[in-house]
Amino acid sequence: MALGRRGVAAFLGLGALGAGAAAAYLAGPGAQARHDEATRAGQEALELAKGAFEASKMELGTEVVTAAQVPQLRSALTDKVDTFTLDDLFKSEDWWSPYRARTLVIRAPEGVVMSRNVAGGTPAAVELTGDRTASVARAGGRLYLVASASVPIDDPPGRVLTLARSVDEALVESWATRAHAGLLLSDGRGFTLAAGAPRPDAAAVAGREADAVVVDPSGAWAASSTEVAPGLRLWAARPVAATAGAGLPMPLAGLAGVLALVALGLGLTGRKKTDADGAFAPVAAPALDNPPAMRPPTPASSMGLPAMSAAPPGTSAAYGPTVSAIAAVAPAGRATPPEPLTGGPKRQSVNLPTMIAKGEAQVYGRYTVLDKIGSGGMCDIYTAALTGPEGFQRVFVLKRLKPELALNRAAVDQFIDEAKLGSTLVHSNIVPVFDFGRVGDGYFIAQEYIVGRNIAQLCERHLERLGEPLDVATVFYLAHETLQALAYAHDKTNDDGEPLQIVHRDISPGNIVVSRLGEVKLIDFGIVKAASGSRVSQTDLGNVKGNAAFMAPEQARGLAVDRRADLFSLGLVMFRALSGEPFYPGGTTAEVFYGSATGPTAEHFDRIDRLPPTAAQILKKALMPDPADRYQSAEEFGAVLEPHVPAGAKASVATLLNALFGAELKSGGSGTGGTSLKRDAAG
Numbered sequence: 001m002a003l004g005r006r007g008v009a010a011f012l013g014l015g016a017l018g019a020g021a022a023a024a025y026l027a028g029p030g031a032q033a034r035h036d037e038a039t040r041a042g043q044e045a046l047e048l049a050k051g052a053f054e055a056s057k058m059e060l061g062t063e064v065v066t067a068a069q070v071p072q073l074r075s076a077l078t079d080k081v082d083t084f085t086l087d088d089l090f091k092s093e094d095w096w097s098p099y100r101a102r103t104l105v106i107r108a109p110e111g112v113v114m115s116r117n118v119a120g121g122t123p124a125a126v127e128l129t130g131d132r133t134a135s136v137a138r139a140g141g142r143l144y145l146v147a148s149a150s151v152p153i154d155d156p157p158g159r160v161l162t163l164a165r166s167v168d169e170a171l172v173e174s175w176a177t178r179a180h181a182g183l184l185l186s187d188g189r190g191f192t193l194a195a196g197a198p199r200p201d202a203a204a205v206a207g208r209e210a211d212a213v214v215v216d217p218s219g220a221w222a223a224s225s226t227e228v229a230p231g232l233r234l235w236a237a238r239p240v241a242a243t244a245g246a247g248l249p250m251p252l253a254g255l256a257g258v259l260a261l262v263a264l265g266l267g268l269t270g271r272k273k274t275d276a277d278g279a280f281a282p283v284a285a286p287a288l289d290n291p292p293a294m295r296p297p298t299p300a301s302s303m304g305l306p307a308m309s310a311a312p313p314g315t316s317a318a319y320g321p322t323v324s325a326i327a328a329v330a331p332a333g334r335a336t337p338p339e340p341l342t343g344g345p346k347r348q349s350v351n352l353p354t355m356i357a358k359g360e361a362q363v364y365g366r367y368t369v370l371d372k373i374g375s376g377g378m379c380d381i382y383t384a385a386l387t388g389p390e391g392f393q394r395v396f397v398l399k400r401l402k403p404e405l406a407l408n409r410a411a412v413d414q415f416i417d418e419a420k421l422g423s424t425l426v427h428s429n430i431v432p433v434f435d436f437g438r439v440g441d442g443y444f445i446a447q448e449y450i451v452g453r454n455i456a457q458l459c460e461r462h463l464e465r466l467g468e469p470l471d472v473a474t475v476f477y478l479a480h481e482t483l484q485a486l487a488y489a490h491d492k493t494n495d496d497g498e499p500l501q502i503v504h505r506d507i508s509p510g511n512i513v514v515s516r517l518g519e520v521k522l523i524d525f526g527i528v529k530a531a532s533g534s535r536v537s538q539t540d541l542g543n544v545k546g547n548a549a550f551m552a553p554e555q556a557r558g559l560a561v562d563r564r565a566d567l568f569s570l571g572l573v574m575f576r577a578l579s580g581e582p583f584y585p586g587g588t589t590a591e592v593f594y595g596s597a598t599g600p601t602a603e604h605f606d607r608i609d610r611l612p613p614t615a616a617q618i619l620k621k622a623l624m625p626d627p628a629d630r631y632q633s634a635e636e637f638g639a640v641l642e643p644h645v646p647a648g649a650k651a652s653v654a655t656l657l658n659a660l661f662g663a664e665l666k667s668g669g670s671g672t673g674g675t676s677l678k679r680d681a682a683g
Contacts, residue, residue: 038222041238042213044465044659045181046224049236051655052175053228056165057135058648061147064163067099068149073161077106078153083114090116103144103164105129108156118164128164136167136229143167143185143193143232169195180466182221184235185228200237209233215240365439367398367446378402378411383449396434396446406441419445421502422525425492429485431513431523447523451516451665453657456509459577461660469580472612474656477649479574480641481520482512486570487634489525490563503561507569508547509576516665518654548592549582553599553625564627567637571622578611599625614644 067073072095076086090096090104104116107129115125119140127139128146137146144164151159165171167185176183176196184200185193188209192202198221200214205223208214215222216237223237362369367384374381384398405411422433422445435446453461455478462470470478489502504511504525511524546555552568555561572583583604584595600623608616608623618640624630631637646652658665 038215038240039213039224041240042215042222042224042236044662045179045236045238046226046234047659047662048179048656049175049181049183049234050226051652051659052178053234054655055178055646055648055652056171056175057145057147058651059646060145060163060165061149062647063099063102064147064149064161067163068151068161070095072096074151074153077151077159078155080156086114087116099163103128103166105162105164106151107160107162109158113159129160129162136232137164139164143191145171167193169193172196178471179236180238180468182223182237184223184237185232186235187232189231191232198237198239200235205235364398364400364444365437367396367444369398370395373397378405378415384446386446395449397449399445399447401443403442406443412443415443415445418525419443422447425489425525427485427488428519429481429521430488431521448521450513450521452514452519453661453665454510455512455514455573455577458514458657458660459509459580462656463580465660470577472578472615473644473646473649474653475574475577475615476641477645477653478512478514478520478577479570480638480645482507482522482570482573483634483638483641485520485522486563486566487638489522490566490634501562503563504566504569505555505561506546506550507566507573508550509573510547512573514653514657516654516657516661518650518652518657520653548589548596549584550576551596552627553597554627556593556596562627563634564630564632567622567631567634568627570637571619574615575608575611575619575623578615579607581607583607 072089072093076089081089086106090100101117103118105118105125105128106113106115112125112129115128118125118128119142125139128137128144129148135146137144144166146162146164148160148162151161153159172183172185172193173195179196182196182199183194184202184205185191186202186205188206194200194202198216200221200223201216204216205214205225209225209227213222213224214235219240221237222240223235225233225235228234364384367386370383370385372380372382379399379401382398382400384396386394386396401411401415416436419433419436423436426432431448431450433445433447435444437444437446459470462468486504486507489504492500492502494500504522506524507522511522513521513523515521548556550569550572552561552565555565575581575583582592583600584592586592586595604623605620608619610616611619621629622631622637631640
């Protein structure tokens, strides 16, 4: 039946209402998604910028403490040399060369003794002094980072050394580079200093200091801020990534408008249709007083389609598992990985006696198992709580030999060896073994519970969020700390003072953990090789164990290995962290293994040369195919890295880790909360 112009107009009008309603519905979630993305981008940029700012303060604080201890300075002040002579010493003597570029003030209880490089003279020097260890100050129309330390002399008493560093565009640019963001320092009264990209516009953020995030009117960037000194704010901005589906509401809204106009035209120009009596027949309007409730789209999963989800931590949506997809290990009985990014043990507040009484918790010896966090070839890994009188609780990582291996003598011997050796390795850069035991036919090891992430996860998240590998300073710090652990293990002796000749043999990104405090710890001594007679079980010659992607050539060939194999493996970890690429690319384990056994070629060294010069020079020696051409000890390797590890590196790495993983780590701490250490349990 023909609808006629009025009928068509009514039909189109209803279509316009439907399209408009759909646009309104989609605009809500789309706008919220864009707002959430903008907030995340701005706050993440600010966290990294604050980290760079704090690292500069800490570096200056370390500088001034070191400078105050310089013997020649202390002697000059003790001898009460005149100001002219002091100035000449600072100007010409080599012992002051590390600090010559800094603004300097020496203060006594009665006032300023002398100053150097201070714009504005003595009045400005007075403004720079004060009871501050590391802060921001204005003097002579300039902005400075300032740190002070007492000079350790008794006569004359009360001498305080202040060093200051001008906050200029170069310094702010270094912060922006570290934060991968655009930065703006502003006092809201005309002082601005900007660097990086995209730079927040001072006019756009003025008066918005209380807002959690400020989005550029054009939508190009989102910025957040924090007060770094009274009246001085640091703004950090990031581009706002496009949100999937965000563009849908506008076309729908446009469609609604077109339909409405067409309907209006037809309604105005159409022929008047009458009923049988010749009267106008009214067109029934839709009842809008009680419209049907708008329902969200049917979930894809209910239609037999795979639901869209983010790639689990430790994996990449584009590339699959990373070098060590630790966070993506799915506990038995779960179809998908656990939720490692929302904290480890799922029970954030636990009454263990009640849980045990209700049968909600599994008791394993003296431990109450909280959560299974990983599984590998030999072991299952859990978080477990040890309880005691008066509500005492402590969480450990419980590594349990798989039941099917309990009757395998070789596997049991290897597990016992790991426990025995681990209990003797007491070092701040090694995760210790606290307990070993047997429950029924099963063996277990209890280890320190670390709130943090391993290097594999850190590199993966850094690439994902910031689009580039770790910087040289961060990688050198991580490697230097790992070398402290290796130096200790390599030099370990037995009770008779004989070297154990320990070789870790599995140095890889997944076995180096960074805590949320910036500590670096080596884990998994499960396949360690030691001197004959010092261990119960020995690895047969030719029985190759370890991670093929990070093996020294002699290890991959099944030959005898020594400490230099661990140093080669650490070099491969550094290359991966600095480049974001595997050293031995290959589609299969066999291809990677073949590359490891062959060792570095001219092509590999060409790739090393593309790294920053200092890193390339160091890694070319660490990755020499012949062990005799490499660094011969962890101490030697560490000594080469040490001058390039900046002061405050630990705090900087802690800030980076917390900025990248944020709330995922904040649930950690005492009791049963915390972010569990997801890692491969193999070995």
